[in-house]
Amino acid sequence: MAQAVAAREEQLDRWAVIWDWITTSDHKKIGLLYFWTSLAFFFVGGFLALGVRSQLVVPNSAMMSPEVYNQFFTMHALVMIFLALMPMSAAFFNFIIPLQIGARDVAFPRLNSFSYWVYLFGGLLLCSGFLFGAAPDIGWTGYTSLSSSQYTPGMSGDFYVMGLQVLGFSTVAAGLNFFVTIVNMRAPGMSLMRMPAFVWMSLVTFVLILLAFPALAIALFALMMDRNFDTVFFSAADGSVVMWQHLFWIFGHPEVYILILPAFGIISEVLPTFSRKPLFGYSFVVFSGITIAFLGFGVWVHHMFTVGMGPIPNMVFATTTMLIAIPTGVKILNWLATLWGGSIRLTTAMLFAVAFVGMFTIGGISGVMHAAVPIDYWQHDTYFIVAHLHYVLFGGTMFGLIAGIYYWFPKMFGRYMNEAMGKWHFWLTLIGFNLTFFPMHFLGVDGMPRRIYTYPSDFGWELWNLVATIGAYLLGFATLLLVINLIKSIRAGQAAPNDPWDARTLEWTTTSPPQKHNFDRTPQVRARDDFWDQKYNRTGEDAEAEGPEEHIHLPPGSYIPLLVAFGLMLLGAGIIFTLWLSVIGGIILTVGLFAWAFEPND
Amino acid sequence: MAGWIRCGRRVVLGALVPLLALALAGCGITGGEVQSANETFADNAESIWNLFVPIFWLSVVIFVLVQGALIWAVIKFRYRDGDPPPPQLHGNTKVEVAWTIAPAVILAIILVPTITTIADLASEPDEPYTVDVIGHQWWWEFEYEDEGFKTGNVLHVPADQPIHLRMTAADVIHSFYAPQLFGKQDTIPGRTTNIYFTPEEPGEYYGQCYEFCGLQHANMMFRIVVHEPGDFEAWVADQQDGAPDPEPDTLEARGKEVFFQPGAACHACHAIDGAVAEDGTEAVAEVGPNLTNIGERPILGAGALENTPENLHDWIRDPQESKPGNEMPSFSQDAISDEDLEALVAYLSSLQSERADAD
Numbered sequence: 034m035a036q037a038v039a040a041r042e043e044q045l046d047r048w049a050v051i052w053d054w055i056t057t058s059d060h061k062k063i064g065l066l067y068f069w070t071s072l073a074f075f076f077v078g079g080f081l082a083l084g085v086r087s088q089l090v091v092p093n094s095a096m097m098s099p100e101v102y103n104q105f106f107t108m109h110a111l112v113m114i115f116l117a118l119m120p121m122s123a124a125f126f127n128f129i130i131p132l133q134i135g136a137r138d139v140a141f142p143r144l145n146s147f148s149y150w151v152y153l154f155g156g157l158l159l160c161s162g163f164l165f166g167a168a169p170d171i172g173w174t175g176y177t178s179l180s181s182s183q184y185t186p187g188m189s190g191d192f193y194v195m196g197l198q199v200l201g202f203s204t205v206a207a208g209l210n211f212f213v214t215i216v217n218m219r220a221p222g223m224s225l226m227r228m229p230a231f232v233w234m235s236l237v238t239f240v241l242i243l244l245a246f247p248a249l250a251i252a253l254f255a256l257m258m259d260r261n262f263d264t265v266f267f268s269a270a271d272g273s274v275v276m277w278q279h280l281f282w283i284f285g286h287p288e289v290y291i292l293i294l295p296a297f298g299i300i301s302e303v304l305p306t307f308s309r310k311p312l313f314g315y316s317f318v319v320f321s322g323i324t325i326a327f328l329g330f331g332v333w334v335h336h337m338f339t340v341g342m343g344p345i346p347n348m349v350f351a352t353t354t355m356l357i358a359i360p361t362g363v364k365i366l367n368w369l370a371t372l373w374g375g376s377i378r379l380t381t382a383m384l385f386a387v388a389f390v391g392m393f394t395i396g397g398i399s400g401v402m403h404a405a406v407p408i409d410y411w412q413h414d415t416y417f418i419v420a421h422l423h424y425v426l427f428g429g430t431m432f433g434l435i436a437g438i439y440y441w442f443p444k445m446f447g448r449y450m451n452e453a454m455g456k457w458h459f460w461l462t463l464i465g466f467n468l469t470f471f472p473m474h475f476l477g478v479d480g481m482p483r484r485i486y487t488y489p490s491d492f493g494w495e496l497w498n499l500v501a502t503i504g505a506y507l508l509g510f511a512t513l514l515l516v517i518n519l520i521k522s523i524r525a526g527q528a529a530p531n532d533p534w535d536a537r538t539l540e541w542t543t544t545s546p547p548q549k550h551n552f553d554r555t556p557q558v559r560a561r562d563d564f565w566d567q568k569y570n571r572t573g574e575d576a577e578a579e580g581p582e583e584h585i586h587l588p589p590g591s592y593i594p595l596l597v598a599f600g601l602m603l604l605g606a607g608i609i610f611t612l613w614l615s616v617i618g619g620i621i622l623t624v625g626l627f628a629w630a631f632e633p634n635d
Numbered sequence: 636m637a638g639w640i641r642c643g644r645r646v647v648l649g650a651l652v653p654l655l656a657l658a659l660a661g662c663g664i665t666g667g668e669v670q671s672a673n674e675t676f677a678d679n680a681e682s683i684w685n686l687f688v689p690i691f692w693l694s695v696v697i698f699v700l701v702q703g704a705l706i707w708a709v710i711k712f713r714y715r716d717g718d719p720p721p722p723q724l725h726g727n728t729k730v731e732v733a734w735t736i737a738p739a740v741i742l743a744i745i746l747v748p749t750i751t752t753i754a755d756l757a758s759e760p761d762e763p764y765t766v767d768v769i770g771h772q773w774w775w776e777f778e779y780e781d782e783g784f785k786t787g788n789v790l791h792v793p794a795d796q797p798i799h800l801r802m803t804a805a806d807v808i809h810s811f812y813a814p815q816l817f818g819k820q821d822t823i824p825g826r827t828t829n830i831y832f833t834p835e836e837p838g839e840y841y842g843q844c845y846e847f848c849g850l851q852h853a854n855m856m857f858r859i860v861v862h863e864p865g866d867f868e869a870w871v872a873d874q875q876d877g878a879p880d881p882e883p884d885t886l887e888a889r890g891k892e893v894f895f896q897p898g899a900a901c902h903a904c905h906a907i908d909g910a911v912a913e914d915g916t917e918a919v920a921e922v923g924p925n926l927t928n929i930g931e932r933p934i935l936g937a938g939a940l941e942n943t944p945e946n947l948h949d950w951i952r953d954p955q956e957s958k959p960g961n962e963m964p965s966f967s968q969d970a971i972s973d974e975d976l977e978a979l980v981a982y983l984s985s986l987q988s989e990r991a992d993a994d
Binding site for chain 2: 098099100103156169170172176177179184185204207269270273274275305308309310311313314315316317339340341343344347348351352355356358359362363365366367370371372373374376377378379387390391394398399401402404405406407408410411413414415467468471478479480481482483484486487488489491492493494496497499569
């Protein structure tokens, strides 16, 4: 009897914990939700990638039908970009930015929770195409007129359109939220030019999100109308087939920087910490980031050099594309100079950050090659581009994010990750990554097109495809090590102090993991790298000066953001299945928004 | 700490050696294949490769400098136990300005030949020989408008003559690219794009669609046959004459009947110039590729199969086997009996130009 009561109480307790996570508006918990969800989607995307590589390991492979293969490569890109890389950046935005600027939470905690739930529901909506055998199979770029209802009838195209449309709400809401947070909620004394580099690069990312995602939303909306309500925005006869590409890449190129800038920020924290030196040329790194964002809106045509716009547009966009290499080069040289003369500790986080500089440089160099338009007439849509984009997005973004995981793990979970296993993870990743993607340059020289499900045996493509597939499996194995390390370290890792790395920024001043209200007293910032300044440059009374005691207000949790997010997802799902779902979703959304507006907040 | 030192050495071995080995192996084994961009047989492709080579070597220099500096820094400036924090150097404006200008200069140097090459490739040559290219899901149609005939998946052009490919698409966007002859341009429904090139050497060249165009994007290949100029005129005359009519009472003649008979009804989708059934029906449909002189084409189903009688047999029996999703239906025994199919294959294989040397 007593046992049964205890069991029920325990169960009740468990429900309370789950309810707490569902309704949380704490930026740290939302950050962890983003972290685990994006990691799960990263494995989905990785599984799809291994499917693609398995199909291509030999010529004339019959493992997959063309339909399944096309779904695999399309979903690999969509999952990795929208459900793994961006949300893993969001995990760090959530967990780290408020801590780095000395804030107690984000500007709009419930909107933050809404962003996460829209991400989760939108991601599940996008992936649920597989359940109906109708996952998107039109490439992540969704070019018209292939994506029209005439050439891609049925649900697969609608999963693409509505999945991305719903996800866009999450991204824009998060972008807005964090933009306001950084602008308004910095601790006293933290002027813009005292902000940590990660906060700066994130701020630039949010500006890009707010300006670029509307272009995608408009394009998706028009495509949805074309597919479902017989409008002719992208019709060859009455509209423009190429207009989709313009809209898509006006979003799509800034999107590349949305993916890479947070990683720039992360390694701009990791390199100085483990070199025990400040970031070299801080203001140049900041302003080159801003320049990249600005120029990023003026280079979209370099994805379209072969659509035949004529020589003048191609010359102009070749020029702007080469221009953008300048601030990028400046950043790389500043990172090198940060290492130079430092006192370098090669922790796993540092190894990934250093490898980021090397690998991203390769992606940058090949990027300059196809900025030279005639070379793009060759490399466009060959495996050379596949190599290039993975050096940027995996060798760049993913290496940066992994560095972030090893770097901030002690702060997030209060324990160290296992360094020995981390080193194994690093070396296997570095070797597997290069084995997978470097040979793709050679396949590009030999003229192998991307997105083909099979290839003949007499084109000379067998060897490098085999090597790439071996590399991909090695990479997959290495990533398993990361997860094992994460789980083992959370359970039984060595306890980490508040400042395990002798780091430089404010998040290391609070407990590991941080207490619910982050800081007992609001930090008073007096320098860039304020924490380092506290530790090494201030003495006595000076060092102890902190903000006054204050009343700490933390907003309560709320289930309403989840409800609104669910309504929004249903609204989108209705376009795919039956419009009645949209009606129900619309009602939930409307009621939810009213409830949100009038919910008491104390 | 000794561990850090060992680790620093491992950085060099771990990062540089596999990459260098891979790069060297790649340079040795890559290139010279049927679709490699580094062996060029026309002015257009050659100017692309000539632009690439100096940029490539410049890239190698930058690659070695950056990776070298990176690895050197990691080894030289490693932490030893008890080291005090190094000088907190925040930056140096002169250095920053220098390394902002340096890449700008390098890029300006690259930009000049880039722009001139763009202009070169876009300028229409004098008196080009024009062929229309139309992309279909999933095959290529080539129309010789002035000469009044069409062909499918194999483009014939004369050597030493500027060629103008005037391109569009019938359904979705495709991209036309033969790496050894010219750079790619997309073919777009409702729009016209152009490629200009002058083939320099007779021969057979490979190409395929490079813009993802749906289910069978992989099997949308084509060949370009470059003829000696005189030989090309003979080939054109052959096409204008239409397909040769088989001798009466041969297997081929029976095959021609099968082509038109209800079970097969090939003429419902395909044209064969000059082929007329006994009841006067002509083969002029344009749903699928024009089959005039199909016997001389090296590929079937836009590259799904090599063109041999056995493959042609299998292809007609079940085109969905080797190219699932294409528009051609399968033909069961009920539609075309084994004997009829043998005759049909014999007929189609016999359709070859008489005057031109097919290679």
